[in-house]
């Protein structure tokens with residue numbers, strides 16, 4: 001398996017704000033998750049969906065795994081995805097992020113590969129904030145996540161700050177996505193309506 005051979009989609013959240021399970025989101029009659037998988041297949045040889053409802057994926061040709069440490073939010077999903085992956089680095093995206101940017105994915109891969117450093121995560125920074133998805137994490141942090149969760153902590157962003165993380169700065173990321181749409185996530189019905197209004201013609 002190649003070093004960057006795996007992508008994982010986190011789909012095990014409670015979707016409290018959306019009010020229905022976001023892994024079932026449809027855009028123009030098509031399940032968003034199917035669209036994500038087909039786009040990611042261009043770049044990755046292994047695709048993993050991390051969900052707590054594997055029954056939704058019975059006719060699915062990709063790997064479907066459940067959380068191992070449950071009820072801890074996104075870190076539960078990242079932990080399971082890293083444990084189950086066959087590659088050293090795993091690209092993570094949330095199931096409600098409709099705009100995959102393959103050029104940016106390749107850019108991050110080359111960055112990690114070319115840096116003469118032992119990188120454990122690669123995410124984008126804007127100001128003091130971090131975009132934890134549409135980023136890469138190393139399998140090496142499985143134990144760090146286990147220790148962190150055992151301490152009762154669960155903030156992914158705080159953990160990222162403790163790791164040997166490579167940050168892509170906003171200015172660089174904007175060259176790939178001037179309006180930041182590669183980080184857009186659909187948390188609420190309003191987010192969804194707004195997105196659909198703008199994208200009624202996409203397939």
Ligand SMILES: Nc1nc2c(ncn2[C@@H]2O[C@H](COP(=O)(O)OP(=O)(O)OP(=O)(O)O)[C@@H](O)[C@H]2O)c(=O)[nH]1
Pocket residue numbers: 010011012013014015016017018022050051052067070071072073074075076077078093094095096185187
């Ligand atoms: N596997 C797994 N994924 C999770 C878990 N909690 C959140 N996620 C995923 O992490 C991503 C970001 O989380 P949010 O956007 O907050 O989604 P959410 O937690 O379902 O939604 P809210 O309940 O409204 O916060 C989404 O893709 C979620 O599906 C979890 O416990 N396990």
Ligand SMILES: [Mg+2]
Pocket residue numbers: 013073
């Ligand atoms: Mg949440």
